[in-house]
Amino acid sequence: xxxxxxxxxxxxxxxxxxxxxxxxxxxxxxxxxxxxxxxxxxxxxxxxxxxxxxxxxxxxxxxxxxxxxxxxxxxxxxxxxxxxxxxxxxxxxxxxxxxxxxxxxxxxxxxxxxxxxxxxxxxxxxxxxxxxxxxxxxxxxxxxxxxxxxxxxxxxxxxxxxxxxxxxxxxxxxxxxxxxxxxxxxxxxxxxxxxxxxxxxxxxxxxxxxxxxxxxxxxxxxxxxxxxxxxxxxxxxxxxxxxxxxxxxxxxxxxxxxxxxxxxxxxxxxxxxxxxxxxxxxxxxxxxxxxxxxxxxxxxxxxxxxxxxxxxxxxxxxxx
Numbered sequence: 001x002x003x004x005x006x007x008x009x010x011x012x013x014x015x016x017x018x019x020x021x022x023x024x025x026x027x028x029x030x031x032x033x034x035x036x037x038x039x040x041x042x043x044x045x046x047x048x049x050x051x052x053x054x055x056x057x058x059x060x061x062x063x064x065x066x067x068x069x070x071x072x073x074x075x076x077x078x079x080x081x082x083x084x085x086x087x088x089x090x091x092x093x094x095x096x097x098x099x100x101x102x103x104x105x106x107x108x109x110x111x112x113x114x115x116x117x118x119x120x121x122x123x124x125x126x127x128x129x130x131x132x133x134x135x136x137x138x139x140x141x142x143x144x145x146x147x148x149x150x151x152x153x154x155x156x157x158x159x160x161x162x163x164x165x166x167x168x169x170x171x172x173x174x175x176x177x178x179x180x181x182x183x184x185x186x187x188x189x190x191x192x193x194x195x196x197x198x199x200x201x202x203x204x205x206x207x208x209x210x211x212x213x214x215x216x217x218x219x220x221x222x223x224x225x226x227x228x229x230x231x232x233x234x235x236x237x238x239x240x241x242x243x244x245x246x247x248x249x250x251x252x253x254x255x256x257x258x259x260x261x262x263x264x265x266x267x268x269x270x271x272x273x274x275x276x277x278x279x280x281x282x283x284x285x286x287x288x289x290x291x292x293x294x295x296x297x298x299x300x301x302x303x304x305x306x307x308x309x310x311x312x313x314x315x316x317x318x319x320x
Contacts, residue, residue, distance in 0.1 A: 034066035046267025129261035135170025138259030150211030196223030257295040268311035
């Protein structure tokens with residue numbers, strides 16, 4: 001196997017709750033985008049916990065270089081050779097990975113989509129979040145906190161990614177509701193904390209007054225917090241994903257809010273839907289996690305470490 005492939009195999013030991021299990025247990029390969037974003041770690045934890053609850057083996061495929069298309073393509077080829085029973089798949093690029101997923105399907109391996117919809121190819125089901133609504137409601141929370149006036153900065157994720165496009169459209173539509181808020185800068189930081197820190201440092205050199213910052217994910221929001229704290233400057237800062245790191249910053253008064261897409265639950269539902277399909281149980285063609293805005297008022301109910309959370313039972317997964 002190529003060194004570029006990070007392959008972690010986890011053998012689940014818990015008993016199943018429903019449905020017939022193959023003699024040696026099904027194997028599901030879980031594909032996520034990178035090791036640097038806590039969002040995907042939460043997905044991996046959720047998927048692994050769900051798999052353990054139903055007696056399924058898990059293979060995790062994660063590019064070593066964040067969001068690397070060539071690595072993920074190579075990993076898909078590796079999975080085709082290993083021939084797991086199914087794939088739970090988040091594409092690094094929703095267009096570039098379509099031919100690879102078509103090859104997976106041609107090899108007789110079913111695919112469940114997760115977090116980002118592919119531009120083509122055949123999938124059993126899709127599990128994700130309403131990214132437009134996340135962007136809209138998170139931005140509304142920020143702009144209201146600013147009192148409906150002042151200067152705002154927006155940090156985008158990966159240009160061309162569906163999640164980024166939808167979240168930024170939500171932000172733009174929210175901005176239209178607040179005519180006294182001025183957008184002074186919009187720059188991509190590719191969903192990465194360090195890039196966001198560096199981008200924010202540059203923006204602060206140009207703009208003396210920044211009252212709010214919209215970051216399209218929590219990793220970037222964390223970078224913004226670090227940059228502004230180092231410069232001894234303050235602003236209302238929001239992110240998206242509902243990560244533990246963001247909740248800790250909200251607790252400490254360093255971040256205003258995060259729009260939660262509950263990646264842990266996405267991982268749970270993605271795995272359980274995949275297993276239901278394998279066991280010829282009914283599945284819903286699309287399952288979307290409802291957005292929640294987490295702030296200083298309600299954070300306590302969400303301040304639960306991912307490692308201690310529980311997935312729903314396989315029989316409780318929605319099918320209509």
